């Protein structure tokens with residue numbers, strides 16, 4: 224293993240001992256939908272309710288994951304070599320650091336997630352194809368100041384140089400009362416001009432009323448719920464940044480590698496990449 228790979232996790236947080244398997248967690252439900260192995264019966268129960276509505280849920284999470292990878296690759300090719308990925312998820316194929324370090328072996332990545340299960344995979348998140356540094360921080364998006372001040376961030380990323388901030392499939396786990404718009408603005412404010420924000424968010428735009436109800440039922444036991452937002456509401460998170468082409472679109476249509484599949488226009492996740500001027 225390269226000496227540049229850091230295997231440190233935030234010692235302020237104890238080893239994850241209580242993962243609360245009886246309560247479904249967003250990271251584990253997502254893992255179930257992606258076809259991973261890190262989930263408990265409570266997570267499967269939620270995920271199965273999504274799948275009971277059809278294959279759309281699985282298509283959507285895969286399309287979201289593919290968007291994340293295309294966006295990271297695009298930014299790495301534009302010369303971005305620092306990534307702050309908040310709402311990391313359980314490692315799966317093509318994690319941010321792997322995609323970024325494939326394009327730039329020196330790329331530096333900090334993963335942030337509030338679910339202790341992500342910490343249990345810290346080692347997998349830190350081994351990659353390049354020589355860049357990758358670190359993992361357990362922290363909550365609802366406390367952006369703590370994230371920005373954490374030594375995992377300040378020691379790994381140079382916040383005077385452009386950073387890509389990833390908020391991919393995470394903001395819908397914040398309720399309006401938690402002021403997600405202010406949180407996004409605070410994070411973007413802390414980054415220098417030329418930084419990017421990569422964002423995706425579940426929308427009700429292409430869902431039937433029945434599907435909206437079904438999603439609500441599936442996530443009813445997940446403490447955060449699933450906070451579907453309209454295109455206008457999602458767009459407001461990107462106030463003040465210049466959207467790269469093609470703008471805010473259903474995620475399969477963000478710079479697709481090939482012709483999107485026919486079911487792409489039923490994927491209920493909006494995505495965009497913006498540049499801070």
Ligand SMILES: C[S@@+](CC[C@H](N)C(=O)[O-])C[C@H]1O[C@@H](n2cnc3c(N)ncnc32)[C@H](O)[C@@H]1O
Pocket residue numbers: 249250253287288291309310311312313335336337338341362363364365390391392393396447
């Ligand atoms: C649906 S997964 C998305 C994973 C990855 N970003 C992707 O798009 O493939 C959402 C992740 O956000 C995390 N998350 C949810 N609420 C959070 C919060 N308030 N602070 C930090 N992470 C959060 C969950 O634990 C989960 O790992």
